[in-house]
Amino acid sequence: MHIEPGIVDGAKTILSYGTAVASFGLLGKMALDTIRKSGVASLAVRSLITTLLVFSFFELLPHYPVGVSEVHFILGSTLFLMFGAGPAAIGLAAGLLLQGLLFAPFDLPQYGINVTTLIVPLWAVGAVAKKLIAQKTAYVDVSYAQALALSTTYQGGIVAWVAFWAFYGQGFGAENMASIGSFGAAYMLVVIGEPLADLAVLAAAKTLAPFTRNMAFNSRLHEAAA
Numbered sequence: 001m002h003i004e005p006g007i008v009d010g011a012k013t014i015l016s017y018g019t020a021v022a023s024f025g026l027l028g029k030m031a032l033d034t035i036r037k038s039g040v041a042s043l044a045v046r047s048l049i050t051t052l053l054v055f056s057f058f059e060l061l062p063h064y065p066v067g068v069s070e071v072h073f074i075l076g077s078t079l080f081l082m083f084g085a086g087p088a089a090i091g092l093a094a095g096l097l098l099q100g101l102l103f104a105p106f107d108l109p110q111y112g113i114n115v116t117t118l119i120v121p122l123w124a125v126g127a128v129a130k131k132l133i134a135q136k137t138a139y140v141d142v143s144y145a146q147a148l149a150l151s152t153t154y155q156g157g158i159v160a161w162v163a164f165w166a167f168y169g170q171g172f173g174a175e176n177m178a179s180i181g182s183f184g185a186a187y188m189l190v191v192i193g194e195p196l197a198d199l200a201v202l203a204a205a206k207t208l209a210p211f212t213r214n215m216a217f218n219s220r221l222h223e224a225a226a
Contacts, residue, residue, distance in 0.1 A: 001158045001187075002070045003113050005106055008169035015168070016112035023119040027089040030123065034086030042215040043090075046083045049216060050091020051098070053079065058099045067183035068166040068176070073190060074158075076122055077150040078198050081139045082205065084218040085126040092118040113165050121157025128153045135225040139218065140206040147195035147202075155191045159184045 008016065034043045054074070061073045079088035093115050100108045107114065132146055133139070163180050170176040205212045205221055213222050 001072055001074065001114065001117050001162060002104075002107055003110050003117070003162060003165050003169075004065075004068055004070075005110065007068055008110070008113060008165050012169055013109065013112070016110070016116065016165075019116040019120075020112035023116045024093070026123045027086075027093060027119055030084075030089050030126065031086035034084050038084075038215065038219055042219075043086055045216050046087030046218075047090040047094070050079055050083050050087045051094040052091075054091045054095025055098050058095060059103065064186070066186040067179035067181070068170075069162045069183050071183070071186045071190065073194075074118070075194060075197060076118070076154040076158075077125055077147065077194060078201055080122060080125050080129070080150065080154075081142070081147075081198060082201060082218055082221065084220070085122060087218075089119055089122055092122065117158055117161040117165070120161065121154045124157050125150050125154050138223055139221045140202045140209075142198075142202065144195055144199060147198040148191070151194040151198065152191050155187060155194065159187050162187075 031043060034046075057074055058072065063070050063072045074092070076088065076092070079091060083091070096114055096118060097111065100111060129150060132149055133142060162183060166176060166180050202221075205217070209222060
């Protein structure tokens with residue numbers, strides 16, 4: 001999901017500043033929701049964990065350049081289910097920034113583009129989860145179909161944003177469209193595996209409930225919504 005340098009450049013990057021501001025507005029709303037439900041301390045602890053996880057995802061998990069971007073295993077829906085939308089959003093934004101500062105400074109000019117690509121789909125996952133998962137259902141009890149819907153929402157959102165930035169930056173030429181298509185096809189493969197990762201992690205959380213019923217994890221993980 002890291003848009004390749006040069007895809008959007010010059011005056012066109014100004015749009016990414018606006019979308020980044022809007023994305024941080026969504027991040028703030030999700031963070032405030034977490035504070036209201038669980039408190040500032042819980043938000044801080046969970047955000048630190050998600051930041052470290054996201055940074056690890058970027059650096060340690062396999063990632064492949066395909067077309068206009070790279071295919072990463074970001075596990076956005078997993079972060080959402082385990083830690084909640086606010087901490088997941090902070091972790092995505094902070095982990096992306098750390099990765100750029102420490103290992104990929106050439107990505108920093110595209111930070112507004114990339115953070116938008118990560119945060120807006122996460123907000124959409126939260127909206128879908130509210131409609132799809134009954135309030136009486138704890139997240140450790142979600143089905144494969146529900147996990148698949150969340151994963152598809154997140155990964156599909158990433159593909160849609162990458163396609164938007166590529167079309168915006170490079171137009172609708174045949175070569176650009178082919179690059180976007182190859183990226184989208186490769187990224188959709190993640191959709192198949194991510195729900196399995198979600199269910200494996202949730203099963204572990206359920207088994208280890210004495211260790212995951214605390215402020216470091218999403219309160220909805222084991223409990224129905226209030």
